[in-house]
Amino acid sequence: MDYSTYTACLSAYHRLEQSDDKKLYTRRYRQFLLQVFSADSVLQLVPNAAIQLLQKYSEGGPPDPRLQPLIPALGMIFLNAYHPINNQYSGMAELRLLSGTLAQRANVVFHHLVHDRETVIEPLQSSPPTLPRYWETTGCYYGRPAVRYRPYYEGRDSDKSVDTAESEVCRKFYSTYTKQSLTGGLMALWCPHLICLGFHKMPHAEGRNDIFSALFKYFEKAPETVIYDFACQLAPYCMSREPLFFKDTCFAVDEMHAKGHVGCSQASFMSNYMQVRPEVININTSAAECSNSGLSRIKKSISYMDQKHAILYTYVYLCVWNRRQERKHQSRLEKELLRIPQDM
Incomplete structure (x- = not known):
């Protein structure tokens, strides 16, 4: 493997550190290199939508404005390297080479995930059959029947667990749950407006499979953004199983x-x-964190119930919760409309 591109960028950064000029640019450059050399998947740094844009930039074209929100660390370098007087970017030769290398690497990894994965049970074209009020028995309610099955992924899912840990990754998730010895409970998905989109019971401690399965089974299209405590591990978990479904999702x-x-x-x-x-x-x-604290109000009550009654109780509680949030937003909107001056 040719490492000349990486060494050239490191040499450029060393020269910047030795200089007293461009302190902000140097700091942005360092942040970008830290992300390049981290243990994260390259697809976390370079999402699928940025591959072609990054490749065009490496070939000599100007930075595409769409690159900035897709790769924030690189976008901040562009902002600090731009000179409005001569309408040019300075000191970008090494970055162009690195951009080409990253684009090529991201493209190889993405196609490898798409074509080399294996599943034991392929998702069916038709929706899985459901019975009326099935969620009372399954303990899984997302406002609609499942769109597709959650397959077993050969080589990805372990026979013992579908949420095993990879090596050399951020260990915060596993250290947190190991130390606290957490057990099962409820997992809920929330929108930024504190509305619960659905929930399901967990027989074991929360894992990445809970979020992955909920999104893959009940969403026609993957959400644009998923905010999660341990998204650094959720992203590779989802992309290694359903790269086409999650290719445009930001974790x-x-x-x-x-x-x-x-x-x-x-x-x-x-x-x-x-x-x-x-x-x-x-x-x-922190919408999910705030809303989950609301679920703690019924924690003691449902601990004395059997599964069916606990699910019904949770369902009613969340229905009331959602309605109250809707009324709050409606009231806030009405107040804002009253502040708008009316045309005479």
């Missing part, structure tokens, strides 16, 4: 849980995307 760690992640880079941090995506600045990244 990000919320701001509150970003601290303490080791072995992963800022490429998976929501704060990283907030620098270049104005539309996500106002997103409540």
